[in-house]
Structures are given as C-alpha cells and as structure tokens.
Ligand SMILES: Nc1ncnc2c1ncn2[C@@H]1O[C@H](COP(=O)(O)OP(=O)(O)OP(=O)(O)O)[C@@H](O)[C@H]1O
C-alpha cells in the first residue's frame with residue numbers, strides 16, 4: 001500500500017495557560033490515505049480544530065510526530081514546512097478568511113503568487129477554477145459584494161488554486177443557509193469522487209459527516225470511535 005499522505009502518531013497538544021494546562025489532544029494516531037474522505041466530529045472543545053491544525057501542519061504538536069508524504073515535520077524548519085504545506089494542502093474555513101480588499105479573482109490568484117507562478121498564468125488558472133465553482137460572473141466582486149455561499153466558493157477556488165492533494169475544511173458550511181451549504185458539500189463531494197482529492201472535514205452535522213468514508217469521533221482530545229461506511233470499529 002502507498003504511504004499515507006498524512007500520518008500522525010501519538011499526537012499530544014498541550015496549551016500552556018500558566019496555571020492551567022489544556023490537553024487539547026491527548027494521544028491521537030491516524031493515517032490519512034490518498035483519496036480518503038474523513039470527517040471529524042465531537043462536542044465543542046473536544047479538539048477537532050486543533051487536530052485539523054496539527055494534521056495540516058499549521059500547528060506543531062507538543063509531542064508525537066506528523067508525517068506529510070512520509071516526511072517527519074519535526075525535521076523541517078518553519079519555512080520548509082510552509083512550502084510543503086502550500087504545495088500539499090488547501091484550506092477552507094468556516095468564516096471564509098478571504099482578503100476583503102481583493103476581488104474574487106485576486107483572492108484566488110494570491111496562493112499562486114506565493115508559489116511564484118507568473119502573472120498571466122495566475123489569471124488563467126484562477127479564472128478556470130472560478131468557472132468550475134460557478135462564479136465566472138462574479139470575478140470582479142469583493143467579498144462584501146458576495147453572498148455567503150459565493151464567498152465560500154471563492155474560498156474553495158482559492159484552496160484549489162495550487163492543485164493540492166488534500167483539502168482541509170473546518171465546518172465549511174457552518175455559516176451558510178442549508179441551500180448554500182448543500183451546494184458547497186456537492187463541490188467538496190465532487191472534488192473527492194471525480195478529482196481524486198483527499199478530504200479532511202470537521203463538522204457538527206451528522207448528515208454532513210455521513211458523506212465521508214470515515215467518521216472519526218473525538219472526545220476530550222482522544223479518538224473515541226471510528227465509523228467506516230457502515231462498519232463500526
Ligand atoms: N490557542 C489556544 N490556547 C489555549 N487553549 C486552546 C487554544 N486553542 C484551543 N484551546 C483549547 O483546546 C481545546 C480544544 O479546542 P478546539 O478548538 O480544538 O475544539 P473544537 O473541537 O474545534 O471545538 P468547536 O466545536 O467549538 O470548534 C478547548 O478546550 C480549547 O479551549
């Protein structure tokens with residue numbers, strides 16, 4: 001079997017708040033294979049966002065190791081890690097996190113600029129992806145001139161700009177009405193089913209989590225259950 005695209009081994013994350021130490025993650029191991037669709041569920045404060053941040057190497061664990069395509073991140077410095085992360089992972093957030101003074105096109109072009117892609121090519125790629133998410137007629141709009149669902153589609157287009165293997169989404173439909181949320185989920189499902197993307201998604205909604213091949217349940221920073229399409233472990 002090919003090596004996991006992301007692997008975490010006995011991860012612990014302790015936030016040191018002086019007198020109080022918060023054990024946000026308490027010994028988590030998980031393999032994410034290429035083409036996986038994993039949803040992460042659990043009560044508020046159970047460590048879902050922290051796990052997603054560690055899995056995507058935004059946050060270094062207090063102990064344990066994270067491997068991206070087999071490479072241990074503890075051996076990488078922050079700038080090396082940023083490069084690996086930028087090429088491998090695209091992020092979608094609950095609050096979209098778009099740059100407010102840039103229009104949709106410029107937002108999608110931004111990660112390509114960071115990757116050193118020439119201007120003409122940046123524009124061509126960004127326009128193509130915006131068309132894929134149904135926003136060809138909104139490329140000049142700034143985030144505050146777009147609906148929530150449209151903003152999230154711009155954010156998805158931005159995540160896809162560098163053609164990452166893995167899409168990481170933290171409650172991507174959390175701020176959307178159900179129709180817009182459904183549209184976003186369709187796009188995410190299509191990225192998995194037809195574009196071969198690996199998906200890691202945090203959600204509170206069981207009906208959304210069920211779209212995944214694997215549902216990972218967290219409680220108090222530990223994995224308490226893993227459900228695989230119809231099978232429980
Ligand atoms: N930067 C931080 N500093 C200190 N404590 C933190 C920090 N980030 C998270 N925590 C704590 O770690 C625990 C896990 O937080 P996390 O954000 O991962 O939860 P979550 O499962 O995503 O919750 P929610 O469903 O509300 O988003 C919480 O108790 C939280 O208060």
Ligand SMILES: [Mg+2]
Nearest residue numbers: 048049050170
């Ligand atoms: Mg969270």
